[in-house]
Amino acid sequence: MLLLFILATWAVAKRNAENKPWLLKYALFALPLPWIAAQTGWYVAEGGRQPWSIGEILPTHLSTSSLSTGDVWGSIIALAAFYTALLIIEMYLMIKFARLGPSSLHTGKYHFEKQEPKATANGEALS
Amino acid sequence: MIEYELLKIIWWVLVGVLLIGFALTDGFDMGSMALMPFVGKTDSERRAAINTIAPHWDGNQVWFITAGGALFAAWPMVYSVAFSGMYWALLLVLFALFLRPVGFDYRSKLENTKWRNSWDWGLCIGGAVPALVFGVAFGNLFLGIPFSLDSTLRSEYTGSFFALLNPFALVCGVVSLSMLCAHGGAWLMLRTDEALKQRSAKATQIMAIIFLICFLVIGAWLYFGQMPGYSYAVAIDPNAALNPLAKEVVTNSNPGWMNNYSTYPVTKVAPVLAILGAIIAIFASSKAKAGLSFTGTSLMIVGAILTAGFALFPFLLPSSINPNSSLTMWDAVSSHLTLGVMTVAACIFVPLILIYTSWSYYKMWGVITNKHIESNSHSLY
Numbered sequence: 001m002l003l004l005f006i007l008a009t010w011a012v013a014k015r016n017a018e019n020k021p022w023l024l025k026y027a028l029f030a031l032p033l034p035w036i037a038a039q040t041g042w043y044v045a046e047g048g049r050q051p052w053s054i055g056e057i058l059p060t061h062l063s064t065s066s067l068s069t070g071d072v073w074g075s076i077i078a079l080a081a082f083y084t085a086l087l088i089i090e091m092y093l094m095i096k097f098a099r100l101g102p103s104s105l106h107t108g109k110y111h112f113e114k115q116e117p118k119a120t121a122n123g124e125a126l127s
Numbered sequence: 128m129i130e131y132e133l134l135k136i137i138w139w140v141l142v143g144v145l146l147i148g149f150a151l152t153d154g155f156d157m158g159s160m161a162l163m164p165f166v167g168k169t170d171s172e173r174r175a176a177i178n179t180i181a182p183h184w185d186g187n188q189v190w191f192i193t194a195g196g197a198l199f200a201a202w203p204m205v206y207s208v209a210f211s212g213m214y215w216a217l218l219l220v221l222f223a224l225f226l227r228p229v230g231f232d233y234r235s236k237l238e239n240t241k242w243r244n245s246w247d248w249g250l251c252i253g254g255a256v257p258a259l260v261f262g263v264a265f266g267n268l269f270l271g272i273p274f275s276l277d278s279t280l281r282s283e284y285t286g287s288f289f290a291l292l293n294p295f296a297l298v299c300g301v302v303s304l305s306m307l308c309a310h311g312g313a314w315l316m317l318r319t320d321e322a323l324k325q326r327s328a329k330a331t332q333i334m335a336i337i338f339l340i341c342f343l344v345i346g347a348w349l350y351f352g353q354m355p356g357y358s359y360a361v362a363i364d365p366n367a368a369l370n371p372l373a374k375e376v377v378t379n380s381n382p383g384w385m386n387n388y389s390t391y392p393v394t395k396v397a398p399v400l401a402i403l404g405a406i407i408a409i410f411a412s413s414k415a416k417a418g419l420s421f422t423g424t425s426l427m428i429v430g431a432i433l434t435a436g437f438a439l440f441p442f443l444l445p446s447s448i449n450p451n452s453s454l455t456m457w458d459a460v461s462s463h464l465t466l467g468v469m470t471v472a473a474c475i476f477v478p479l480i481l482i483y484t485s486w487s488y489y490k491m492w493g494v495i496t497n498k499h500i501e502s503n504s505h506s507l508y
Contacts, residue, residue: 062279065282066211066282066283066284067211071214078218082222097236105506
């Protein structure tokens, strides 16, 4: 991930990122990396500090709330369901607008708008 | 360093200021979105309503986050008891608030009417539900929250979500919902025109009338309803670091929660301000005077929140099952050092937030018309 940051900063400064397909592919496949980094960092920090919530001051069993297991399960399931629904909507919109490209803004400046109407007919209906 | 007692008072005032700042700014976001499907008949009108707040709503939400953060840092006990006690009420607010950012961003992406209508109702829920629940939560403070503290100061909450929905608290919920709807309506009067502005004026007037009636009902209920108020049985040393369990609290129905108003008559300014604000809003909206209506609804909000704060002082979370466990601004507070550090941080950052917020309103002020929406339909929210 750090390597990607360095390479991408370099390419952006040189303004030649679009000529390096390997860098663009690398960036695409690196999408899950920050998420993995955040999760593993969380496990290391929280797991490694047990049995304390605040090292040698507040033990975990005293810092937890008195919520029931059912309450916690209920909220986790509700959050997971809600975010899954949002993910589906988000994916649908992302794919739709990625296909349309910046021409979906209707500014008349971008790729599809400069071509014959036939080319845009391949895409979905413009919003 | 400033004395501990003074710092405790400063933070009681500052949390109040943050709550009022939240209600004044995010209040019109929530209110205008709760009204949006009713006052906006056409797609352009609804979009105009959304675009009056779309560039500002997350900035306004900073007040909410800061109030939550200040609660966590200044009154950690209140934070933990309230948030794990009223867990499902809080989650309800959270889920309703989730609908706002996605609603603003997704709504106008597709031209499908069904899609847009669904998000409009989502935005309406995202405005109305938090406004209602905050009022219900405040109402329950007057009744006392069913919690007790054990010897390690962990709280045990024995109520349920549905116990929060009692008649008194629900009327308080209507007070806060109608208050924020009136404020949102006055905001739409300021920032929109034509039919949308007229309907917003009508909504502001109706909501301000509902607020005035319910606010007076709550006052009468507290005064004549023999509702027990809480007070210290033995005086405490406000300058000391206090254990919340080391106090004796008595409840009495006369004068109940009105005690502070008879002891310090100057506090009566708060309810007078709320009533005056409502009357101004009712008359100004009938004459379609946007600026005056907004002033009226703002006074209403400041007055109503101060009314509740003054009545409860120094209590923050009264306990209904074990009054000695009640949390006050003298004993549920962070350490002297924490409050000192936070005061320095607040002196630097609160003015900064005020400056950039005012600047962004200044830059994005103006009436949003249907024509503006139609000619920029691909770049606006």
